[in-house]
Amino acid sequence: MEFSKPLLTVSPSPHLHSGMTTSGMMGTVVLALLPACLVAVYLFGLPALQVLLICVVSAAAMEVLWQKATGRRVTVTDGSAAVTGLLVAFNLPPSSPWWLALLGVLLAIVVGKQVFGGLGHNPFNPALVARIVLLVSFPTIMTHWSAPQPGRFFADAVTAATPLSEMQATVTLTGSLPQNPTGFPTGYLLGNMAGCLGEVSALALLFGALFLLWRRVISWHIPASYLGTVIILSSLFWVIDPSRYPNPVFHLLSGGLMLGAFYMATDLVTSPLTGRGMLLYGCGCGLFTVLIRLFGSYPEGVAFSILLMNATTPLIDRYLVPRPFGMSRTGGLP
Amino acid sequence: MKRRSFPGGTHPPQHKSATADTPSEICPLPPELVIPLAQHVGAPAVACVNAGQRVGRGQVVGKPNGFVSVPVHASTSGLVVAVEPRPHPCGAELPAVVLQPDGDDVWAEEYLTQSFHVLTTETMLERIREAGVVGMGGAAFPTHVKLDPPHGKTIDTAIVNAVECEPWLTADRRVLLEQRDKVLTGLEVLQKISGARQMWIGLEDNQTDVAALLAPHCKQRGVGIAVMPAKYPQGAERQLIYAITGRRVPTRGLPMDVGVLVQNIGTVAALTDAVTRARPLIERMVTISGPNVVRPRNLRVRIGTPIAHLLKHCGLREEAAKVLLGGPMMGTAQHTLAVPVLRGTSGVLAFRRQDITAPAGGSCLRCGRCVAACPMHLLPTFIADYARRDALDLAERFAARNCIECGSCSFVCPAGIPLVQSIRYAKGAILARRRST
Amino acid sequence: MLAAVISLGSLGCFAAILLAMAARRFAVKVDPRQAALLDVLAGANCGACGYPGCSAYARALVAGTARPDLCRPGGPETLARIATILDMEVATGEPQIAVVRCRGNRRQSRAKYDYQGLEDCRAAQKLAFGPKTCPGGCLGLGSCVQHCPFGALNINEQGLAEVDRDRCTGCGLCVSVCPRQVLALAPARSHIHVQCNSPDAGRKVKNYCHVGCIGCRLCMKTAPECFVMEGFLAKVNYGHEKPTAMADAMERCPHHCIQDLAEPRETATHSPSAEERTS
Numbered sequence A: 001m002e003f004s005k006p007l008l009t010v011s012p013s014p015h016l017h018s019g020m021t022t023s024g025m026m027g028t029v030v031l032a033l034l035p036a037c038l039v040a041v042y043l044f045g046l047p048a049l050q051v052l053l054i055c056v057v058s059a060a061a062m063e064v065l066w067q068k069a070t071g072r073r074v075t076v077t078d079g080s081a082a083v084t085g086l087l088v089a090f091n092l093p094p095s096s097p098w099w100l101a102l103l104g105v106l107l108a109i110v111v112g113k114q115v116f117g118g119l120g121h122n123p124f125n126p127a128l129v130a131r132i133v134l135l136v137s138f139p140t141i142m143t144h145w146s147a148p149q150p151g152r153f154f155a156d157a158v159t160a161a162t163p164l165s166e167m168q169a170t171v172t173l174t175g176s177l178p179q180n181p182t183g184f185p186t187g188y189l190l191g192n193m194a195g196c197l198g199e200v201s202a203l204a205l206l207f208g209a210l211f212l213l214w215r216r217v218i219s220w221h222i223p224a225s226y227l228g229t230v231i232i233l234s235s236l237f238w239v240i241d242p243s244r245y246p247n248p249v250f251h252l253l254s255g256g257l258m259l260g261a262f263y264m265a266t267d268l269v270t271s272p273l274t275g276r277g278m279l280l281y282g283c284g285c286g287l288f289t290v291l292i293r294l295f296g297s298y299p300e301g302v303a304f305s306i307l308l309m310n311a312t313t314p315l316i317d318r319y320l321v322p323r324p325f326g327m328s329r330t331g332g333l334p
Numbered sequence B: 001m002k003r004r005s006f007p008g009g010t011h012p013p014q015h016k017s018a019t020a021d022t023p024s025e026i027c028p029l030p031p032e033l034v035i036p037l038a039q040h041v042g043a044p045a046v047a048c049v050n051a052g053q054r055v056g057r058g059q060v061v062g063k064p065n066g067f068v069s070v071p072v073h074a075s076t077s078g079l080v081v082a083v084e085p086r087p088h089p090c091g092a093e094l095p096a097v098v099l100q101p102d103g104d105d106v107w108a109e110e111y112l113t114q115s116f117h118v119l120t121t122e123t124m125l126e127r128i129r130e131a132g133v134v135g136m137g138g139a140a141f142p143t144h145v146k147l148d149p150p151h152g153k154t155i156d157t158a159i160v161n162a163v164e165c166e167p168w169l170t171a172d173r174r175v176l177l178e179q180r181d182k183v184l185t186g187l188e189v190l191q192k193i194s195g196a197r198q199m200w201i202g203l204e205d206n207q208t209d210v211a212a213l214l215a216p217h218c219k220q221r222g223v224g225i226a227v228m229p230a231k232y233p234q235g236a237e238r239q240l241i242y243a244i245t246g247r248r249v250p251t252r253g254l255p256m257d258v259g260v261l262v263q264n265i266g267t268v269a270a271l272t273d274a275v276t277r278a279r280p281l282i283e284r285m286v287t288i289s290g291p292n293v294v295r296p297r298n299l300r301v302r303i304g305t306p307i308a309h310l311l312k313h314c315g316l317r318e319e320a321a322k323v324l325l326g327g328p329m330m331g332t333a334q335h336t337l338a339v340p341v342l343r344g345t346s347g348v349l350a351f352r353r354q355d356i357t358a359p360a361g362g363s364c365l366r367c368g369r370c371v372a373a374c375p376m377h378l379l380p381t382f383i384a385d386y387a388r389r390d391a392l393d394l395a396e397r398f399a400a401r402n403c404i405e406c407g408s409c410s411f412v413c414p415a416g417i418p419l420v421q422s423i424r425y426a427k428g429a430i431l432a433r434r435r436s437t
Numbered sequence C: 001m002l003a004a005v006i007s008l009g010s011l012g013c014f015a016a017i018l019l020a021m022a023a024r025r026f027a028v029k030v031d032p033r034q035a036a037l038l039d040v041l042a043g044a045n046c047g048a049c050g051y052p053g054c055s056a057y058a059r060a061l062v063a064g065t066a067r068p069d070l071c072r073p074g075g076p077e078t079l080a081r082i083a084t085i086l087d088m089e090v091a092t093g094e095p096q097i098a099v100v101r102c103r104g105n106r107r108q109s110r111a112k113y114d115y116q117g118l119e120d121c122r123a124a125q126k127l128a129f130g131p132k133t134c135p136g137g138c139l140g141l142g143s144c145v146q147h148c149p150f151g152a153l154n155i156n157e158q159g160l161a162e163v164d165r166d167r168c169t170g171c172g173l174c175v176s177v178c179p180r181q182v183l184a185l186a187p188a189r190s191h192i193h194v195q196c197n198s199p200d201a202g203r204k205v206k207n208y209c210h211v212g213c214i215g216c217r218l219c220m221k222t223a224p225e226c227f228v229m230e231g232f233l234a235k236v237n238y239g240h241e242k243p244t245a246m247a248d249a250m251e252r253c254p255h256h257c258i259q260d261l262a263e264p265r266e267t268a269t270h271s272p273s274a275e276e277r278t279s
Helices: A022-044 A046-069 A080-090 A098-111 A126-137 A163-174 A186-190 A202-214 A221-240 A248-253 A257-264 A275-295 A302-319 B121-130 B171-178 B180-194 B205-221 B237-245 B265-276 B307-314 B369-373 B380-388 B392-397 B408-412 B419-436 C002-025 C032-040 C054-063 C075-086 C121-125 C143-147 C173-177 C202-208 C218-222 C243-252
Strands: B033-036 B060-063 B078-087 B093-101 B157-161 B198-204 B223-228 B260-264 B283-289 B297-302 B322-325 B347-351 C096-100 C153-155 C161-163 C183-187 C192-194 C227-230 C233-236 C258-260
Touching: A022 A046, A022 A080, A022 A202, A022 A257, A046 A080, A046 A098, A080 A098, A080 A126, A080 A257, A098 A126, A126 A302, A186 A202, A202 A257, A221 A248, A221 A257, A221 A275, A248 A257, A257 A275, A257 A302, A275 A302, B033 B078, B060 B093, B121 B180, B121 B265, B157 B180, B157 B237, B157 B265, B171 B180, B171 B205, B171 B265, B171 B283, B180 B198, B180 B205, B180 B260, B180 B265, B198 B205, B198 B237, B205 B223, B223 B237, B237 B260, B260 B265, B265 B283, B283 B307, B297 B307, B307 B322, B307 B347, B369 B380, B369 B408, B380 B392, B380 B419, B392 B419, B408 B419, B419 C121, C032 C054, C032 C075, C054 C075, C096 C161, C121 C143, C143 C153, C143 C173, C173 C183, C192 C233, C218 C227, C218 C243, C243 C258
Parallel strands: B157 B198, B157 B260, B198 B223, B283 B347
Antiparallel strands: B033 B093, B078 B093, B283 B297, B322 B347, C096 C183, C153 C161, C192 C258, C227 C233
16 A cells, blocks of 8 residues: 555653563562462462462452453453462461352452452552451451471361460460460471461561562562561560560561561552652551550451551552652642 | 762663774765754744855854854755755754755865963853854753853852763763863863853763773863762753752752753863854764664764764664664654754664564552652652643642653553653643643 | 430430531522522533533532533533523524544555554654644544543544544533544534545645545535635535535545545545555
């Protein structure tokens, strides 16, 4: 045809791109979560593997189904569904029944993310939405913990209590902490404790977190302020009454704090954009975590505190705005 | 030697090795020169020649129009073929003097060399204006206006910008290496006109060889050499001033408001010719590079040379799929190769089809990378979002007008959102709205 | 038990009294006509009137600071009702709908460059004045579609904007959004339009479009009062249309620019002339 002269491409500046893509970032997160996955399967055997697979596969499937059903562009290849699926699995007890895992993923993907408009539009961390809704709806199953049985892949699950639930029960009954919690502290580091699938091994989580920090997928602000606040507050209480309040190391290594501080609170969509905002957010998470753990009726406070701070993120982003370069203090800004 | 930088910024790949150490060549004259009358900020020049007229090299073909305007000169001797609208790098067809070189390349006038020491500042400024010297870093602001700040604004620091932070471009580096004497004299001219007590040359740490070469000469003249970590956009005026002096230029203000004057190294070299030899600015150093160029190098190009001619001289590997004028971060993609080199054109970059990746255009994940990268401390994703929704009031409140369009935000965005394009649209719409009310 | 009833009951009564007093004291005086106006306005909150929503326009009408004919989606009936409520005389206009004045798809009109960037006509227009060589042609990136509050616009398979004549209310938002003024409002009764927006002379138009108006004036010669020329561009003289003469003109137009938009559109039948083939 006459008008088929080869054309030059015209696009707006800039004409270079760093090469970091959304799917690249999500892939990095999946890699970072792998050590904890492997530890979980090693400690809890077949049930854990089952939960992991169900969650990841169904997360991707549900996202595709929803997007097709609502006539939207299918974006499952950006990897965010896979990450959400993995994180839901991490927040479930290792011997969760298959339907609980499915329900959790449904809550996370559909209710926690897609109804708001998909990636980037959800106000709350989808995996935590799933965890909390399941916790409130099925409290017994969601607190049915198994003891770790390293290397025994096909063994039957044996019930056990998590360090935090043990602590809370003992304090309520006797007014003081259990004398020698089994496996503390090395066991907690390696994962020799009961708990959610992904939260038991602090070391594995730490490896992954360092990888994420190195690849600049997350920044140091939230983990530093979150863990820092927990350390400071828990130390305060521990100094006041060491027989009743656990030491900061116990807080760091037990429950879902490591998982929460490095993987859940740092969720890009639901955390603030600016450095100062992230620091404030992390402090808030730390504050509520310690308060709920020590004074609330739930033994674990990480999930609740992160969800609470998710609610404040839009406010933080709106008001904790960096001063534009060269603008004086009186220069009108929101 | 300074090490301070500025908060924010990014690290695009430099791609300078292809042309950094290759000596520049003189680009042969093309069969036709297209010299636009609008090559600078301010009112375009007004043509003062007609078709059929013969002109000499350096002859004025366009008279300045107002104070913020400079004359336009014939880049070689020849015949004026026409004065008509021709493709211009800005995208429109604008009036240009079309010149057919006669091959003799004879100057229109005799130009005598004169030491600038005997000249007054007024004379020097007049010569700078008559020579058509404008900012050669790309902004093309008339230099005689910049060097003549209004009453009450005193300059105490002059910074010569040789940072050249854009990838691929090495024109400033070659000027420094090959025209050192011109540059040094230009520094002295700048010092005399501006009256600055402190002079600096800004360089990135990938140019320590240049810094070493210049060191004794600069020391002799009392000019400091500031070497800063290579980061984009270190060469941006405000960021450069902050890195060297620690002063922040107010958002609605200019460098002179903090007593600083910044000039590109190419402009400084052009000052020498203008002041000591009264020779007009008709030629400049241009980097021809990019993955599609067979022999990438710097060329000394006459103003008005179509970029098709430059690309033919350096050779294209494949059919040109995308051609940029300037650097890849802030340069403009051209839709025709008939556009000419202007006084402010620092580079011509050619790309093949496989080098072009369309922006992914996904949804914002609020990752905050754009916020961390922005050298002006803005929230690019918010401004872009407001721009797309036509919420101009909100875009203005989040300081859209402060954006320097450096491109750092779009560069780092993992979702591939064209942030700068949206912010640019907001800036234009806000200004248009202000003008209409 | 009794104590509880009495204390809660009196608390409730006290609260009720407080609320009633507050409702009286802080009541906002609203002109009753405002509610009546809100009823008759189109109710789409489209902003075509220039006010942020129908209630804002109603308020302005009652305050006397707005003209009564700004609600274009409501059309002449709404205007008449507004006039009745406000007790004023108005001249009723004709209902209008939007028309896309361009037929140049990618095969028939020259592209200036291959555009990559934001899918927005206004943004693309800023890059060297748009990816289409014709300065007035439709870019097909959909800014109008995004801004239409009634869903009356879409980009068709030709890559051009298309108006759904049944849904369009003539609010005019698309007209103000289009960076090339390809969209214009025309009387809803008229369905024959010159689908070209190029201001250029015929020779220049032939260089970049096979279906653009070349200013040959054949339409004017065939149907004298039905067309007017704006420079080199022919336009229908709305209100003075004569169907038979215009049908003739449609036939004779060398580039088939004149189209009847109420009829199902024929696909491009224009074959280039010899000179156009070599351009």
